[in-house]
Amino acid sequence: MPNKPPLPVGALNAAGKRTGAGIDPALAASLKAVGTVMAAACDTWWIIASAAVALHGADAGTVADVDVLLSVADAARILPAIGVICQRDTGSDIFRSAIFGIWLEAPLPVEFMAGFHYRSTEGWRAVQPETRCPVQIDGVTLFMPERLELQQLLTGFGRPKDRERVRRLAALP
Numbered sequence: 001m002p003n004k005p006p007l008p009v010g011a012l013n014a015a016g017k018r019t020g021a022g023i024d025p026a027l028a029a030s031l032k033a034v035g036t037v038m039a040a041a042c043d044t045w046w047i048i049a050s051a052a053v054a055l056h057g058a059d060a061g062t063v064a065d066v067d068v069l070l071s072v073a074d075a076a077r078i079l080p081a082i083g084v085i086c087q088r089d090t091g092s093d094i095f096r097s098a099i100f101g102i103w104l105e106a107p108l109p110v111e112f113m114a115g116f117h118y119r120s121t122e123g124w125r126a127v128q129p130e131t132r133c134p135v136q137i138d139g140v141t142l143f144m145p146e147r148l149e150l151q152q153l154l155t156g157f158g159r160p161k162d163r164e165r166v167r168r169l170a171a172l173p
Contacts, residue, residue: 023054045071120158
């Protein structure tokens with residue numbers, strides 16, 4: 001499937017939906033920094049979670065950080081280049097990553113996750129989006145899962161704040 005041309009944040013897409021409307025300035029600056037860093041990626045990558053909800057134009061609630069899903073190979077190469085320590089095999093009782101790192105040079109912390117999984121009722125599930133929706137901030141291209149796939153991912157996370165974000169995404173026209 002050919003890539004769609006990226007939309008500028010706040011632009012109307014073909015369906016008349018506003019994409020990324022109302023992005024907070026700190027989030028916008030952080031996303032622009034992420035897009036600049038991730039231009040060096042060799043593999044596909046995505047913004048997920050609350051920042052992706054905001055990019056889709058829904059009220060994401062508090063966006064405390066930017067979550068970036070990337071390949072293990074890109075993480076091993078890009079993170080050290082920006083001064084981020086690659087923590088291997090990290091996680092909690094609901095999330096885990098083969099490589100995890102936090103970048104603190106943007107206005108909001110950026111959490112890089114490679115080999116990312118979440119715990120579901122059936123066990124650990126790998127997060128590997130199939131869709132890739134481009135959007136631009138000040139000429140820098142970012143990628144996120146399409147809205148339906150993002151809703152499915154957040155539903156899988158199962159946390160109350162993620163269920164609320166799903167509701168807000170579903171309410172978009």
